Amino acid sequence: MSVGHTEVTEVTEVAGAADPVIHCETPQGECGVRDVLDRLGDKWSVYVLVELTTGVRRFKELQRAIPGGVSQRMLTLTVRRLERDGLVKRTVYPTVPPQVEYELTPLGRSFSHPVKVLADWSIAHRPDIAASRAAYDADHADHADHSESTPR
Amino acid sequence: MSVGHTEVTEVTEVAGAADPVIHCETPQGECGVRDVLDRLGDKWSVYVLVELTTGVRRFKELQRAIPGGVSQRMLTLTVRRLERDGLVKRTVYPTVPPQVEYELTPLGRSFSHPVKVLADWSIAHRPDIAASRAAYDADHADHADHSESTPR
DNA sequence: CCGTATCCAACTAGATACTG
DNA sequence: CAGTATCTAGTTGGATACGG
Numbered sequence: 001m002s003v004g005h006t007e008v009t010e011v012t013e014v015a016g017a018a019d020p021v022i023h024c025e026t027p028q029g030e031c032g033v034r035d036v037l038d039r040l041g042d043k044w045s046v047y048v049l050v051e052l053t054t055g056v057r058r059f060k061e062l063q064r065a066i067p068g069g070v071s072q073r074m075l076t077l078t079v080r081r082l083e084r085d086g087l088v089k090r091t092v093y094p095t096v097p098p099q100v101e102y103e104l105t106p107l108g109r110s111f112s113h114p115v116k117v118l119a120d121w122s123i124a125h126r127p128d129i130a131a132s133r134a135a136y137d138a139d140h141a142d143h144a145d146h147s148e149s150t151p152r
Numbered sequence: 153m154s155v156g157h158t159e160v161t162e163v164t165e166v167a168g169a170a171d172p173v174i175h176c177e178t179p180q181g182e183c184g185v186r187d188v189l190d191r192l193g194d195k196w197s198v199y200v201l202v203e204l205t206t207g208v209r210r211f212k213e214l215q216r217a218i219p220g221g222v223s224q225r226m227l228t229l230t231v232r233r234l235e236r237d238g239l240v241k242r243t244v245y246p247t248v249p250p251q252v253e254y255e256l257t258p259l260g261r262s263f264s265h266p267v268k269v270l271a272d273w274s275i276a277h278r279p280d281i282a283a284s285r286a287a288y289d290a291d292h293a294d295h296a297d298h299s300e301s302t303p304r
Numbered sequence: 305c306c307g308t309a310t311c312c313a314a315c316t317a318g319a320t321a322c323t324g
Numbered sequence: 325c326a327g328t329a330t331c332t333a334g335t336t337g338g339a340t341a342c343g344g
Contacts, residue, residue, distance in 0.1 A: 019261040020268040022205045033198060035281060036274040041193030043337075046185060053174045059306055071338055076307060086284025097305040098344080107280055109171040114266070114273045116172045121266045122188040128259055129187060132238025195317075211326055223318055228327065249325045250324080 039085060044070050044078045046115060049104070052088065053112050056103045087111055191237060196222050196230045198267065201256070204240065205264050208255045239263055 024033075039045050047066045051057060057065070063075050070078075079102060082088040087108035093099040104112070176185075191197050199218045203209060209217065215227050222230070231254060234240040239260035245251040256264070 020205065020264055022202045022264060022268055022271060024202055024271070033271045033274045035278065036270065037192060037198060040189060040270075046189060050174045050176055053172065072307070073309095073339085074337060077337090084285055084288040085281050086288075092306090095305095096344095098307085100306065107277060107284070110277070111273065112172055112174060114270045116174050117269045118188065118192075118266045119174060119176070119185045121263065122185045125259060125262070126187065129237050132259075133236055136236040136238075224327070225319090225329095226317060229317090244326090247325095248324090250327085252326060 039081065039087075040115075042078065042081075044074055045082060048075075048078055048082060048102075049087065049108065049112060049115060050119075052102060052104045052108070056101050058102070059100050062102060082108070191233065191239075194230065194233075196226055197234060200227075200230055200234060200254075201239065201260065201264065201267060202271075204254060204256045204260070208253050210254070211252050214254060234260070 044066065047068075047070075048062060051062060051065045059075070059079075062079070063070060063072070066075070079088060079090065083090050086105055089103050089105050089108075091101045091103075093101070196218065199220075199222075200214060203214060203217045211227070211231075214231070215222060215224070218227070231240060231242065235242050238257055241255050241257050241260075243253045243255075245253070
């Protein structure tokens with residue numbers, strides 16, 4: 001990779017378990033993770049990717065499989081973005097009624113690694129986070145709420 | 153961890169390099185990654201975390217270090233959320249003028265691992281994503297744009 | 305079945321001014 | 325210095341209706 005000065009340097013890395021020191025540098029700032037994070041940030045992308053690690057899926061199958069119930073519109077937008085980024089391959093069979101299949105590309109499959117690491121961490125530390133939130137909310141119950149556990 | 157049925161199962165995992173099959177199961181659906189992803193999704197959290205892997209920072213230092221120029225308001229909201237989740241520790245010295253220091257908690261440092269994996273992947277595959285986007289945009293230049301490469 | 309178009313509600317983020 | 329308050333713009337997400 002020879003694009004810009006983007007760089008991640010680990011200093012204290014010892015045996016693969018020590019805390020990494022992440023160091024991002026780019027002329028204008030703008031560390032390189034932003035592009036990917038945008039994809040992770042939206043509400044449905046991860047669910048689509050996770051679902052597709054199991055195999056090929058059709059549109060309706062995806063929609064039914066995703067928890068929370070995604071609307072047609074959002075699912076369409078999501079898969080289009082993933083297709084544009086080269087993470088998902090979309091195949092249209094010109095039958096009638098039409099049939100469309102989605103599957104992970106090699107790039108998409110390689111991306112499932114970071115996602116899995118994230119999922120593992122998330123599941124492992126969910127109790128800690130929940131506890132911390134409860135403690136924080138108990139302390140600050142009086143003057144203000146900063147983001148209630150209100151599900152959107 | 154003995155909370156609910158949340159579970160991540162890898163089936164095809166062979167030598168730590170094969171594509172993992174991620175399988176999330178919970179009574180209501182709702183895989184456990186949502187909480188963490190919400191934190192990753194917002195615009196500034198990752199930058200704060202990344203900056204704090206280097207060491208302790210004061211409010212102004214954080215604000216200056218973060219690329220793109222975060223507003224006071226957003227930085228406050230961000231660090232508050234991170235504090236609430238137990239990822240960041242906030243220490244107030246009742247001096248005059250006041251001084252506040254931010255640092256990662258053990259939980260926050262452990263979270264830097266998934267973040268680093270993500271950053272590494274992102275940097276490694278940025279060219280691929282860029283290429284895929286360019287190709288996609290070239291093909292679909294005619295009828296619609298799905299999210300232009302508008303740099304914010 | 306697989307989308308697209310339109311409208312609308314909710315949330316996020318920025319600018320600015322003010323306080324301990 | 326380190327916030328809080330307010331007001332406003334931009335973006336995202338959901339509902340619904342319609343088209344190929």
